[in-house]
Amino acid sequence: DIQMTQSPSTLSASVGDRVTITCRASQFISSWLAWYQQKPGKAPKVLIYQASSLKSGVPSRFSGSGSGTEFTLTISSLQPDDFATYYCQQYNTYSETFGQGTKVEIK
Amino acid sequence: EVLLVESGGGLIQPGGSLRLSCAVSGLSVSSNYMTWVRQAPGKGLEGVSVIYSGGVTQYTDSVKGRFTISRDNSKNTLYLQMNSLRAEDTAVYYCATSPTQGYWGQGTLVTVSS
Numbered sequence: 001d002i003q004m005t006q007s008p009s010t011l012s013a014s015v016g017d018r019v020t021i022t023c024r025a026s027q028f029i030s031s032w033l034a035w036y037q038q039k040p041g042k043a044p045k046v047l048i049y050q051a052s053s054l055k056s057g058v059p060s061r062f063s064g065s066g067s068g069t070e071f072t073l074t075i076s077s078l079q080p081d082d083f084a085t086y087y088c089q090q091y092n093t094y095s096e097t098f099g100q101g102t103k104v105e106i107k
Numbered sequence: 108e109v110l111l112v113e114s115g116g117g118l119i120q121p122g123g124s125l126r127l128s129c130a131v132s133g134l135s136v137s138s139n140y141m142t143w144v145r146q147a148p149g150k151g152l153e154g155v156s157v158i159y160s161g162g163v164t165q166y167t168d169s170v171k172g173r174f175t176i177s178r179d180n181s182k183n184t185l186y187l188q189m190n191s192l193r194a195e196d197t198a199v200y201y202c203a204t205s206p207t208q209g210y211w212g213q214g215t216l217v218t219v220s221s
Contacts, residue, residue, distance in 0.1 A: 001168065034206035036152075043201055044144075044152065046209030055209050087152050091206055094165050096142060096154040 002027045002090055006099030012107040019075040021102045023088035028068055035064055035073045036087045038101075044087065048073065078104070109133035109210045111202050116215030123192050123219075129185040129202030129212055137180040140205040143187045145198035146214075155200070156187060169195075192219045 003026040013019050023033065031051035036044035046055050048064035051071055061076045075082055083106055088099040115127040127143070143155040156176040157165045164176050175188040185202050199214040 038152075043211040043214055045211075046206055049206040049209065053207075089152070089154070089206060094157075094159075094163060096157055096165070097167075098144075098152040098154060101151045 002029060002092060002095055002097055004088055004090055004097050004099040006088055006102055008102060009100065010103045010105060012105045013078050014107045015078055015080060017078045017107075019078050019082075019104060021073045021086055021088075023066075023071045023073070023099050025069045025071075025090055027092075029090045029092040031067050032090055032092045033064075033066070033071050034089045034091065035062075036089065037082075037084045038087065039084045047086075075104075109204075109208075111204075111210055111212035113200065113202055113212040113215040116200065116217045118218045118220065119192055120221050121193060121219055124188070124190045125192065125217060127187040127189065127200055127202075127215060127217070129187075131183050131185065131202075134204065134208070134210070135180075136178045136183050136185050139208070141176075141178065141185045142203050142205075143176060143185075144201045144203055145196075145217075146201070147195075147198040150198075153198075158185070189217070192217075194219050 005024045033051045035048040038044040047058050047062050052064045063074045065072050085101050085103045087101050110132045112130045142157045158176045173191045177186045197219045201214045203211045
């Protein structure tokens with residue numbers, strides 16, 4: 001199985017900060033990577049798919065980059081609504097696994 | 108509008124069985140990648156099973172031989188048959204589409220406990 005290693009597990013930041021979360025795949029997954037945001041008691045919401053494609057309706061301060069095994073989610077200017085937990089997910093052929101999550105907290 | 112509505116969760120004893128349903132509107136389960144994802148209390152997301160448009164299925168190792176994913180095209184509904192349930196299967200179970208589409212249900216709680 002493909003393992004996804006996400007870092008950091010917790011991140012403390014202030015409104016307006018630039019935030020970067022990294023995800024590493026144990027095998028080559030091309031660009032088959034998505035990023036999700038989840039708030040307590042709610043279903044996850046997709047932000048980015050295919051590594052860098054912004055889901056319709058998602059603010060442009062969110063961006064994704066990378067391919068192969070190394071991927072990054074960047075929030076260019078953190079807003080109050082962005083304090084949440086973020087997950088990466090690989091969806092390579094006949095395989096699907098999530099990273100362990102990154103909780104973005106208020107500093 | 109696309110809607111996914113899960114049902115069938117509840118309290119079940121270890122060793123028991125449950126069938127989860129995911130009623131879908133606004134897209135066809137037969138022509139889309141559909142998945143079940145679970146989240147144990149206070150834990151992260153775990154992909155449980157996927158069924159692809161061609162019918163190929165995939166399961167995470169911990170549920171292989173116990174869980175079966177299926178779909179009823181006439182009812183446009185996705186299912187997860189869960190047998191030999193264990194305490195560690197306790198979680199909120201979500202149905203979802205591919206990340207490209209990005210639709211999720213609200214989740215249904217399965218509690219395995221005596």
